[in-house]
Amino acid sequence: MGYVMNLRKFVGSKPLIVVGASVLLLDKQKRLLLQKRTDNQCWGLPGGSLEPGEKLQEVAARELQEETGLKAHHLDFFQLFSGEELFYKYPHGDKVYNVIASYVCTEFSGELRKEPEEVEALQYFDLDDLPSPLSPPDKKVLESFITYYTCQRKAAPK
Numbered sequence: 001m002g003y004v005m006n007l008r009k010f011v012g013s014k015p016l017i018v019v020g021a022s023v024l025l026l027d028k029q030k031r032l033l034l035q036k037r038t039d040n041q042c043w044g045l046p047g048g049s050l051e052p053g054e055k056l057q058e059v060a061a062r063e064l065q066e067e068t069g070l071k072a073h074h075l076d077f078f079q080l081f082s083g084e085e086l087f088y089k090y091p092h093g094d095k096v097y098n099v100i101a102s103y104v105c106t107e108f109s110g111e112l113r114k115e116p117e118e119v120e121a122l123q124y125f126d127l128d129d130l131p132s133p134l135s136p137p138d139k140k141v142l143e144s145f146i147t148y149y150t151c152q153r154k155a156a157p158k
Helices: 002-011 056-068 136-155
Strands: 016-025 032-037 047-049 071-081 087-089 095-109 119-125
Touching: 002 016, 016 032, 016 056, 016 071, 016 136, 032 056, 047 056, 056 071, 056 095, 056 119, 071 136, 095 136
Parallel strands: 016 095
Antiparallel strands: 016 047, 032 119, 071 095, 087 095
């Protein structure tokens, strides 16, 4: 998060528009990987902010590997999220309006390994049994994905 941290030196905790990416990683049992964040003690998606010159898909892959130890072999774009619902005030006071590109990953390798500065725990959850509390910036992404995934499963031939 070098770029955003450098901007903070000039703007303090005033709201910034922060572009980033998150990963909806599903294992073979179709369970979703979530991480318990150290900053707000909420469960959320692996992800982070864009650095200058990076592509959003690169952000998703980088953050997934940094935070979970897993390497994405393929990422499918899911949806772009922005707007008032993505405003967030961090526990330390920084304010952001997030713009989040979300990606779905079902092809990956590696062993789960949490990044201790940002991640307290990593765990897979059934989509109909997500933990609480969920990290506010990830709620809209998760709601949209669960709605989409539920509709896809109902529409699939039996």
